[in-house]
Amino acid sequence: MTTPVIDTAHRYQPRRTLTVRVELVRQLRRRRTLIAFGVAIALPLIVVAAVTLGPSSSSGGGGFGDGDLDLVGLATSGAWNFALTMLFFGSGFLLTIIAAMFLGDSVASEASWSTLRYLLAAPVPRRRLLRAKAIVGLLLTAITLAILVLASWIIGALAFGVAPLSSPLGGSWDTAESAYRLAIVAGYIGLMMLIPAGIAFLMSVLTDVPLGAVGAAVVIVIVANILDAIEALGDLRRLLPTDYGNAWVDALAPTIAWEQMAIGASYSVVLFTLLVVIAVLRFDRKDITS
Amino acid sequence: MQLEADLYLPPGLAPEQRAPALLLAHGFGGSKASVAQDATAFAEAGFVVLAYSARGFGASTGDISMNDPDFEVADASALISHLATVPEVVVDAPDDPRVGIAGGSYGGALALMAAGYDPRVDAIAADITWNSLEDSLFGQSALDSDDLGAYKSLWSGLFFSSGQAPRPGDDVTECGRFTDAWCAAYVRAATTGTVDADGAALMRRSSPMSITDRITAPTLLGGGQADSLFPLAQVSANAEQIRAAHPDAPVKVVWHAGGHDGGLASPDAVTDQLRSLTIDWFRDHLADGPAVSTDFLFARTEGSALSDRAAGTFDVIAAPQFPGLQGTSTQEAALAGPPQQVLAPAGGLPSAISSVPGLGGVGGLLGLAGVGTALGGEQQTATFVSEPLVAPLSIVGSPRARITIAADRPVEGATVFAAVRVLDGAGLPRLPAGLVAPVRLDALGPEPVEVGIELPAVVADVAAGSRIALTLTTTDQAYRMPAGPAVYSIALADPTVVVPTVTGTPVGGTRPVWTWPLLALGAVAILALVLLLTGRRRRAAGDPARLDDEPIVVTGLVKQYPGGVRAVDGVDFVVPRGTVLGLLGPNGAGKSTTMRMMMGLITPTSGEVRIFGERVRPGAAALARVGCFIEGPGLLPHLTGRQNLDLFWRASGRTGDPRMDDVLSIAGLGSAIDRRVRTYSQGMRQRVGIAQAMLGLPDLLILDEPTNGLDPPQIKEMREVMKAYATDGRTVIVSSHLLSEVEQTCREVVVMGAGRVIAQGTVEALLGEYHEKRLEDVFLDLVGVGHEVTTRGGAG
Known part of the structure; x- marks a missing residue:
């Protein structure tokens, strides 16, 4: 045995394993990532087509809060309102599913491809793997949200002009204020997506079936929304994190009312952290049998 | 009583x-x-x-x-x-x-x-x-009026x-x-x-x-x-x-x-x-x-527009003494608008809705947004609007205005509802607190009457740039109105509305909004601390004496799954450096479970595995010197074989030369290496998987059933690769349920059955011990007849 053993260990650095950049490259080329981005562009296009080609009506109706807040009716007034309406549409279901998909699929899909065991044996420290997965999942969700807003704004501008934001609660603003208000709405909706994201991420660690993780998260959010609609539950509903999902309308008031948004955002950040901590503690000890 | x-x-x-x-x-x-x-x-x-x-x-x-x-x-x-x-x-x-x-x-x-x-x-x-x-029950906001x-x-x-x-x-x-x-x-x-x-x-x-x-x-x-x-x-x-x-x-x-x-x-x-x-x-x-x-004391409120929220925050403001409804000072806002004709509809319907008695919560929405404060019909409301305010206006008390009003016919009990509304731009006007001031005249005819109006006392803030409007509506669902129709002509008697305000200092209120994020921050910090405390790295004590000569030492290894099944039941063996060691056993003998424990994928119930002296745990640094192929390849189907190898190397945290060319030649895929893995056959994936294990030519190679799914020439080639790999001080462990495989590749062998080591030693020694029988017979003796030994591929 004359040849010295090549000691590769001293050239191994845990900090270099599965960097966010590498994980991003691994995920970006996936078809589902591109489909999510595509849907975010397609949604405003479909709505523009529906509005311009469909039968004309004076007011869109829709909205929420007993129909008091007529967001949809204002959608065609300009790019800012159109982007706001698309955010409203997206926040209900589309973005929830996308967040659940990016986070729920994260670990479970590696398990289903059998790549998880090779990454962990590389060895990518387990927490580091979860970190990369969570960051990239959130990043992709945020990118989808940003694409939705930007695409809606551009498509809205081409279709309806760039008139500043008119609030369904009364008032309209100049461009700077419109951008500020829209950014608050988008940011708040983004924070609220932490709820499906967190549930999906925990599920992703618990199961090896990617669709199961995504589905479970979506079902939990839907059940929470149904409970939230049962008036008999009264103030108990305030305990549901999804109860604060629409609090961004307070960013459209003449003066922004922050309280409900502060509660909702705080709630979802804490809930997300809690779910991630449970996921990490679970993954620390999990036997990888996939 | x-x-x-x-x-x-x-x-x-x-x-x-x-x-x-x-x-x-x-x-x-x-x-x-x-x-x-x-x-x-x-x-x-x-x-x-x-x-x-x-x-x-x-x-x-x-x-x-x-x-x-x-x-x-x-x-x-x-x-x-x-x-x-x-x-x-x-x-x-x-x-x-x-x-x-x-x-x-x-x-x-x-x-x-x-x-x-x-x-x-x-x-x-x-x-x-x-x-x-x-x-209280018969509202009269006309100043100096004796009318009911x-x-x-x-x-x-x-x-x-x-x-x-x-x-x-x-x-x-x-x-x-x-x-x-x-x-x-x-x-x-x-x-x-x-x-x-x-x-x-x-x-x-x-x-x-x-x-x-x-x-x-x-x-x-x-x-x-x-x-x-x-x-x-x-x-x-x-x-x-x-x-x-x-x-x-x-x-x-x-x-x-x-x-x-x-x-x-x-x-x-x-x-x-x-x-x-x-x-x-x-x-x-x-x-x-x-x-x-x-x-x-008075309260500045901030309410949510969410339809089901009665909640909102408020700040309490204190002024030295109660100044009455006219405030500590007043400001005048100029109103403009031509005389207007408004209809008092027959039966008072449709009626405007301002406050909704007894419905808590709706008040919050109405007060904030003015949405739902329907004005009846356009023809029922006269509106006089100010210019955009140059400075913010704080209303604390009852604003006052003066109008003239006449009717197209004699009306008994003519009633209009006056209000100051706030126009924050192009949207709907908002009605502070949802309050209107009823003005009732016992008798009204074509002769114009001048009326001073004390508008509802409210606490409301109007931003600079917004406008205020005086509205006079002929209906309100909360009040009784004359039954007959009439048309009123309403004009401003005085082009100003006098707005009272109170200067005061904030003295408290509800929990400030920033306490929520602060609480959240605290909760997140505690949770982060939990992670920090549970994640403290336990340093594995290496055993320098055995460091290089015995790359793998397995001691008392047990894995018991929930339910009591012992997949691995007390395994001990040592892998000497520079050999190709065969891990032999039928399916279900515990070979793959043992290998997973070697890689830190499964935590042993008891016992330990040491690799280059370091006890194996998830993420143990020594694992970086090991390449493995366990129970089939793991590749990203949407990427090409080359991208898979490249990204795996970049994800593995190792620096230096991945020896990509050597590895690619072992895989032997030719130009197919640049096709997506999705299109590969089982054998091609298998070869890329083994190539991935060899990236960087690690000191120790662990291969679990590497020849499954390969055709005979490829199997032969793989044997040569493994033998060659162990020649320069590197070590290879190969598991198989096929005797021929082990016999032809390995110098040392560990035979496993039902979670235990049944025999170990060099192939020659094992054969000697059993009196020169063919190894196959030895194996069958060891594991007991009846095990399915040769027919099935897959996991062991």
Whole structure:
């Protein structure tokens, strides 16, 4: 045995394993990532087509809060309102599913491809793997949200002009204020997506079936929304994190009312952290049998 | 005549010790039970509390007489006399206990009335109550007018219906629990919208305005900023009348974010604010508590637009003293607009909706947004709008305006509803607190009449750039209106609206908004700490002596799954450096589980694996010197084989030369390496998987069934690769359920069966021991006949 053993260990650095950049490259080329981005562009296009080609009506109706807040009716007034309406549409279901998909699929899909065991044996420290997965999942969700807003704004501008934001609660603003208000709405909706994201991420660690993780998260959010609609539950509903999902309308008031948004955002950040901590503690000890 | 009452004693009151008393009166439709929470809180604050049900309510007998001096007020005096006999109560003189009265709405009026009629009352706290019942139920906002106001039909109906429920066992009657006199007055008002002399006298007897000049007891007056039943003007009248008669009597006025309309803020927060104020007030004036300033408090509210939220935050602002409805100063805002014609529709329908009595929460939405404050039809509203404001405007009090009004025909009881609305741009105007001011003229004809209007007292902020509008609407669903149609011509008599304001300083309020993110930050920090504490790295002690000569040492390895199945049951072996070691055993022998434990994928139940001396745990650094292929390849199907290898190397945290060319030649895929893995055959994936294990040519290679799915020439090639790999000091472990495989590749062999090591040593030694039998026979002997040995591929 004359040849010295090549000691590769001293050239191994845990900090270099599965960097966010590498994980991003691994995920970006996936078809589902591109489909999510595509849907975010397609949604405003479909709505523009529906509005311009469909039968004309004076007011869109829709909205929420007993129909008091007529967001949809204002959608065609300009790019800012159109982007706001698309955010409203997206926040209900589309973005929830996308967040659940990016986070729920994260670990479970590696398990289903059998790549998880090779990454962990590389060895990518387990927490580091979860970190990369969570960051990239959130990043992709945020990118989808940003694409939705930007695409809606551009498509809205081409279709309806760039008139500043008119609030369904009364008032309209100049461009700077419109951008500020829209950014608050988008940011708040983004924070609220932490709820499906967190549930999906925990599920992703618990199961090896990617669709199961995504589905479970979506079902939990839907059940929470149904409970939230049962008036008999009264103030108990305030305990549901999804109860604060629409609090961004307070960013459209003449003066922004922050309280409900502060509660909702705080709630979802804490809930997300809690779910991630449970996921990490679970993954620390999990036997990888996939 | 019997009244039901509960006595609450302060907890911890020593024997012989005495405390001041509080008489607690409930609101209309309530009973002693509805004030139980307050009673408990006041008792805990050190008062002897007597909570009772007024006559006609709860289990108390008698008929409702709306706080008539001869009935309800006399009842209160009787209760005060009773309190003088309670041994725990401080007594100032015989039959004169130290007593305060507290109540809201109906109970608030009782407190004021009792303070006017019974000199033994030492202090009172009266919240959201009336000064004049007639002015409250017949709203008149025209200044200096003697005309009867517009009948508040919706509120009166709600108010009276809660006293019309029969007692258990009684029949339903039109009068319910009311006295005949009150019943008659109500029926007249409800059917004609008017009041006769008897009714007016009746209401005057039950109104604090009849006795405010007699009140000298310290008086705390609460007013709801969201109250269309007893608006702030009523509270203001009580305060100013007492002050006018007795300038030295302490009077404190508090406008809060609640009220009969539900309020603009979290009801709990308002309750807390009022309760602690009330306690402080009585501690000051009934005991020797710290002095409570008689400054004026009001609330700036911020509500959510969410349809189901009654909650909101508020800041409490203090001004040195109550300035009345005209504020500490006024500003003028210029209005413009041509004379306008508006229609009072026949039957008063469709009617505009401003406040919605009895629906808490909607008030919040209305006040904030003005959405839902329907204006009836466009033709029903005259609007006079200001220019955009150059500076922000704070309205605290009642703005005033002057209009002229005429009708196209003689109208009896012509009614318009005036309001100041805020236009924050292009959207809907918002109506602060959802309040409108009814203006009723007994007679109106084609001759224009000039009317000064006191608009609703509100606390509202108008941003610079917004505009304010004076609107006059001919309908409101909460009021009774003339039945016939008419067209009114309305014009501004004075092009300005006078807006009062109060300068004050913030003194508190609800929990500031930033506490939520702060709490969240704390929770996140605690959770992060949990991770930090559980994740502390345990340093594995290496064993330098065995470091390089024995790359793998397996000691007492056991893996027991939940349910008791032992997949690996006490395995010991050592892999010497520079060899190809075969791990041989039938399917289910525990080979793959052992290999997974070697890679830190599965945690052993007991025992350990050491790789290059380091105990294997998830993420153990020594694993970086190991390449592995366990139970089939793991590749990203959407990437090419080359991208997979490249990304795996980049993810593995190793630097240096991946030896990509060597590895690719082992895989031997040719140009197919640049196709997506999705398109690969099983054998191609297998080869890329093995190539991935060899990336960087690690010191130790662990291969689990590497030849599964390969065709014979490839198997042969793979054997050569493994043998060659071990020649320069590297070590290879190969598992297989195929004897031929191990026999031809390996020098050393470990035979496993049912989770245990059955035999180990060099292939030659093993064969020798078994008397030169073919290894296959040896193997079958070892593991027992009947195991499926050669036919199935896959996991072992």
